[in-house]
Amino acid sequence: MRTKSILTEARQIETAVTLIQLGARLQVLESETDLSYERLLRLYKEVSGKSPSKGQLPFSTDWFMTWQPNIHASLFLNIHEYLNKAAELEDIDIVIKAYRLYLEQIQAQGLEPLLSITRAWRLVKFIDNGMLTMTRCSKCGGHFVTHPHEIAKHFVCGLCNPPARAGKGKNAGGLHIH
Ligand SMILES: [Zn+2]
Known part of the structure; x- marks a missing residue:
């Protein structure tokens, strides 16, 4: 099984730095590495130049x-x-x-x-x-x-059926998903 524990410490720091650079919240780093909170906090400030934002992650689907x-x-x-x-x-x-x-x-x-x-x-x-x-x-x-249990036979995606309020071809128009 692939688990976080097989990552060496150096790899964990590398992963943490990459995640911070991509803008990840501190909670992601806590979950994905075994590094201490204090260590991650220092790393976060060092890499991003600011304190991590506080508060809960958005946990709704x-x-x-x-x-x-x-x-x-x-x-x-x-x-x-x-x-x-x-x-x-x-x-x-x-x-x-x-x-x-x-x-x-x-x-x-x-x-x-x-x-x-x-x-x-x-x-x-x-x-x-x-x-x-x-x-x-x-x-x-x-x-x-x-959501699970969507009835595939009747499911139409947001590209095929954009909401009426959506501007013509705006923002999502150039994307294709296959
Ligand atoms: Zn579609």
């Missing part, structure tokens, strides 16, 4: 179900699933790699990344514990983040 966030989350998760099958990497390294590829794709389209690394990490946890899943769109065939 609701955000992932709203229109544009859902498209961004689905794009990330498709990349993540692909890497998860293809590469022999630590779980957290797959999240980091998938997140970087997500950023590349979003920026290549001239879009703002709506999904933070913290939310991306959280999304993978929601998938792992069965609170969210992926369902195939009955129109375009792309796989999208949904």
Whole structure:
């Protein structure tokens, strides 16, 4: 089994620094490394030049179900699933790699990344514990983040069926998910 404990300390520091650079919340570092809170706090201040934001992580699945966030989350998760099958990497390294590829794709389209690394990490946890899943769109065939038990036969994604208030082709228009 792949667990965080097999990471050496040097690797853990490297992982923590990478996560901080990508904007991860301190709670992500606490969960993914065995480094002490004090150590992580020092590291965070050193790398980011500021104190970590306080307060709870957003622990609800609701955000992932709203229109544009859902498209961004689905794009990330498709990349993540692909890497998860293809590469022999630590779980957290797959999240980091998938997140970087997500950023590349979003920026290549001239879009703002709506999904933070913290939310991306959280999304993978929601998938792992069965609170969210992926369902195939009955129109375009792309796989999208949904609640479990979505009826695949009738499911239509946010790209095929954008809400009426959405501007024509704006923001999400350039994205394709397969
Ligand atoms: Zn679709």
